[in-house]
Amino acid sequence: MNIDMIRAAAVRIQGHAIRTPLLTSNFLNEIAGRRVWVKPECLQHTGSFKFRGAYSALSALDPATRSKGVIAFSSGNHAQGVAHAAALHGTSAVIIMPADSPQLKIVNTRAYGAEVVLYDRDTQSREEIGDRLSAERDLTLIKPFDEPEVIAGQGTCGLEIAQDANALGITNADVIVCCGGGGLTSGIALALAADAPTLRVRPAEPEGFDDVARSLAAGEILSNEKTSDNICDAIITKQPGDLTFPILKRLCGTGLVISEDEALDAMAQAFLRLKLVVEPGGAAALAAALYRRDEVEGDDVIVTLSGGNVDPAMFARALARL
Amino acid sequence: MNIDMIRAAAVRIQGHAIRTPLLTSNFLNEIAGRRVWVKPECLQHTGSFKFRGAYSALSALDPATRSKGVIAFSSGNHAQGVAHAAALHGTSAVIIMPADSPQLKIVNTRAYGAEVVLYDRDTQSREEIGDRLSAERDLTLIKPFDEPEVIAGQGTCGLEIAQDANALGITNADVIVCCGGGGLTSGIALALAADAPTLRVRPAEPEGFDDVARSLAAGEILSNEKTSDNICDAIITKQPGDLTFPILKRLCGTGLVISEDEALDAMAQAFLRLKLVVEPGGAAALAAALYRRDEVEGDDVIVTLSGGNVDPAMFARALARL
Incomplete structure (x- = not known):
């Protein structure tokens, strides 16, 4: 760094x-x-x-990796940043969001072009869902800060x-x-x-x-x-x-x-x-x-x-x- | 022009x-x-x-004229623009405002450093007040658009x-x-x-x-x-x-x-x-x-x-x- x-x-x-x-x-x-x-x-x-970091991360991926799509966990600003940055790069984004996220954030993240996967905070593990989807589709995880x-x-x-x-x-x-x-x-x-x-x-x-x-x-x-x-x-x-x-x-x-x-x-x-x-x-x-x-x-x-x-x-x- | x-x-x-x-x-x-x-x-x-036009007008005045101060008629955005531009030029501004202007606009125009002169729309002529003050103090009128x-x-x-x-x-x-x-x-x-x-x-x-x-x-x-x-x-x-x-x-x-x-x-x-x-x-x-x-x-x-x-x-x- x-x-x-x-x-x-x-x-x-x-x-x-x-x-x-x-x-x-x-x-x-x-x-x-x-x-x-x-x-x-x-x-x-x-x-x-958050758009800055998301765009930076998407644009730094090699094109072959990027074209398979990205994934992020977020109920908020990182979700929208990754969704929009992915759309601008012509690739897909899966965003894992809690089912009880504010409706507007879910609607907006979808409107930026992302596939939103909702999970139940009490009964489901978002990491498990993320790992399964990443493995199935070879998605690249975009972490929010680290x-x-x-x-x-x-x-x-x-x-x-x-x-x-x-x-x-x-x-x-x-x-x-x-x-x-x-x-x-x-x-x-x-x-x-x-x-x-x-x-x-x-x-x-x-x-x-x-x-x-x-x-x-x-x-x-x-x-x-x-x-x-x-x-x-x-x-x-x-x-x-x-x-x-x-x-x-x-x-x-x-x-x-x-x-x-x-x-x-x-x-x-x-x-x-x-x-x-x-x-x-x-x-x-x-x-x-x-x-x-x-x-x-x-x-x-x-x-x-x-x-x-x-x-x-x-x-x-x-x-x-x- | x-x-x-x-x-x-x-x-x-x-x-x-x-x-x-x-x-x-x-x-x-x-x-x-x-x-x-x-x-x-x-x-x-x-x-x-409005700040753009006000600053442009103030900065275009010759320094001797400007130092005597400026005057404007406005209850709104032009008032604040002229007041702030005058302060930045180290000169004074008189703003003639209707006495029934929103209190916040009067307070703000004063806060930008202007002398606010209030007049009664029904009984007083703002032009008369302006002409008198301009003559007494040799102020330059900054018109709002023309x-x-x-x-x-x-x-x-x-x-x-x-x-x-x-x-x-x-x-x-x-x-x-x-x-x-x-x-x-x-x-x-x-x-x-x-x-x-x-x-x-x-x-x-x-x-x-x-x-x-x-x-x-x-x-x-x-x-x-x-x-x-x-x-x-x-x-x-x-x-x-x-x-x-x-x-x-x-x-x-x-x-x-x-x-x-x-x-x-x-x-x-x-x-x-x-x-x-x-x-x-x-x-x-x-x-x-x-x-x-x-x-x-x-x-x-x-x-x-x-x-x-x-x-x-x-x-x-x-x-x-x-």
Whole structure:
């Protein structure tokens, strides 16, 4: 896993992924007590940064392997990213989703062209279903974060941040990244270490699901006690990955932890000041910049808005706080 | 008014205005029956394209004139654009606003650093107040659309559209523009005539306020009977401008007219498929692309989302239609 893989991924996704801008608002600067720069990956294809990693991974496969199809386990943003990236490569995708996934996510994943296979969380093993299908059809598994070409794809987001930060003269800033398994965070960290080495990457997570913050503090991989029951579902995983954690440990500052209410307030500010639709997990980094300012360092702060796949009811809940 | 003024404005706003991307969504393509490309000017500073024209006009003033301050009449997006552009130039702005303007718009315009002067629509003449203040303080009036350097600034949006369309190989497309007084529409039309001459600009307006569509059909400037009572308030003006109309007449195709419900539905689609917050008037062009597809021509369609300054209650009204 190195910067050359990220640069190669950037060449492959060029013209396929959205080159998102850095946005800013005086109103947010006032709340944060410093200049805030926002990387809106909610505007990425399929509504999250996950498309970058999925496209990178698909495009890195040799054509013969790719043509047999890919498979992924996901109820969320990775599912849509893989489905869309597979369609763009003219190959098939099987996505294994829990039968109780939100209907809209199932509908969307199918609409992106994937074959969705539903399983019962209580009675069926998704790995067993996946192994059987993979063996029968010779499918390639696209993991959500602990996969070099996926990390390389997410790292392209970091190359863009570095490019824009250098153009803007931003040299003393935390770069806060919404963090689940650490694919985006480690990819951005590698890119910045190469192209903007004075910037410091820091993961943001929800309270009670701060496995990365605790793992960084302990110097070893620690797990969350549970992996459900939080509105920031998009960034909740059991623990950081075996590939991602050593990168995070080497390159990241301490983790930032935010509450559900802070995520909702950050969504409301993104609506009001940035005109962006962000999901709760995608607002974690902005929430940290706005509401944990004493824990943030630097003249500027850069935050990822990692995704925008939120249903209207949850969005209304955020707006009701304005 | 010519393309060189637009190119000069582009140089002046470089690094100050957001260079917005072109976004797309398969889901919107299906509704529209062709590929849809979205220019999200809701992401522009102050939440609308108006910042481009305001910054262009301010930056074109000679420094001695500019230092005395500027004045504008507006209850909406132009007010915020002028206020912010003035602050960035280190000069003062007086904005004359109706006393019954939405409180948030007054608060925001002040927050951007302007001096807001309120007047009573029923008993006071805003022109009289403006003339008195301008004379006393030697302020320069920044008109909302019928002003060459404002049109030049809005035209920079067209240069960007042309650049991206050329890179994407889009050659046969209507470019639908949310149209009030015609500043953005005429600026984009001039830019495309120079840099992407096979694209056709078409104005979009709300039903009952289709002065531009009727004026284009008649070949002469016609007025609306009223200028209030429509949710698309941002793009409602009495009639096209004396400077803008001849440009529109020379370069634009027929006007497209949409209903309030179609504007709300387009806002809901922008939420769901683009993760963008758009105000009703800013959604008029997208509404035309999605819901008036039989009146649109070309393999592709490009639409401006001209602004996103919408209050939560109106946004909730749009989401309730999903």
